[in-house]
């Protein structure tokens with residue numbers, strides 16, 4: 347392989363970009379970038395009823411968010427446009443015309459009812475439902491009669507009899523299909539719109555695509571496409587069908603296993619670089635032990651030889667682990683920017699974020715950063731900062747404050763906080779250190795009651811963050827609730 351590699355991602359805009367589609371896009375992108383080739387993005391919108399501009403926008407935006415750009419295609423232009431199938435109808439019509447002329451395709455006038463009856467008959471005999479060729483050899487007279495009746499017509503491809511169609515798949519090896527099991531299939535529908543199997547062949551060929559990487563669900567389409575390449579005298583690309591994505595329970599990935607659209611992860615505050623890393627591991631396995639990769643590292647290491655045939659398993663816990671580890675390594679400013687909309691929605695941030703307020707938010711986010719699996723969780727972890735009526739999370743926490751030395755700890759701490767000049771994580775560390783030294787109680791007997799007094803919880807951010815995030819006044823308010831009871 348060299349820089350003549352041309353791949354494409356060809357989504358149907360019938361919904362948002364899904365995990366599976368994003369993974370196909372990524373594998374194509376990686377191959378193109380690895381070999382210095384090109385990636386094209388085009389839109390397969392022949393399903394007029396289900397296609398929408400909104401889905402198209404969502405898909406393109408999600409791709410760019412993941413960091414997957416393209417060299418040619420929709421919104422970008424290039425020498426092989428247009429890049430929406432509905433804008434290329436003349437190309438398909440001309441090719442269909444040629445196939446009709448040579449007899450490799452023919453008009454079919456069968457009605458829905460006739461086709462349904464045929465399907466039933468096939469199934470009753472235990473055969474694969476397929477078109478049995480009723481209109482294969484209509485005479486001109488018969489055709490005229492059916493036309494005169496005003497019947498709708500489609501164009502079907504004449505599948506050669508008794509052939510083995512071999513898909514030489516770069517992931518699966520040779521997969522053999524018998525042409526007799528296929529049945530003449532529709533290439534142009536009655537409204538003049540081509541079917542996917544027909545349009546995709548012309549587009550891939552005209553756009554010079556050398557490698558088609560797509561999901562396994564398309565494997566059964568490939569023999570149909572190969573027959574068309576043959577009939578049209580076109581050079582076939584290499585094919586690689588990437589395995590299905592299953593849930594942990596081995597059933598097909600669905601919403602039960604986690605959100606299926608990329609935008610859902612984006613809107614929960616997953617990082618694109620973590621998601622892309624996770625997607626790469628759905629079917630591709632790196633040579634070494636390391637599982638965390640930047641896009642550049644993936645480009646270097648990616649190869650189709652290491653793409654597995656067996657199904658990939660979507661494990662949301664793994665994604666959360668991976669995303670958490672990216673969050674921990676990310677600059678706190680970026681995490682804060684991502685957190686602000688969630689904090690706003692929770693009512694924790696209102697109005698304009700002034701520079702001072704921003705610095706404070708950053709300290710607060712820093713205090714919980716290592717606990718986040720995805721940024722939306724920030725509101726759960728920071729809610730301790732927003733209600734000064736501290737509630738004990740459970741009896742165990744309440745019991746911590748019943749210990750005999752607690753009052754002494756609270757008072758000594760109050761004294762130190764009142765005297766401290768400025769509260770920062772550094773100065774809070776100093777206060778805590780001095781306090782344990784002075785009280786001679788040992789860390790736990792000092793820190794746990796303070797933590798519980800200030801937050802009502804036995805776990806949470808480091809105390810030296812909690813103190814400056816709350817600030818002197820609110821620390822004193824919270825302490826007073828404990829000390830006050832006993833005064």
Ligand code: GLU
Pocket residue numbers: 356357358390546559560564
């Ligand atoms: N439009 C197809 C889909 O969204 C892609 C088919 C292909 O890659 O050939 O599934």
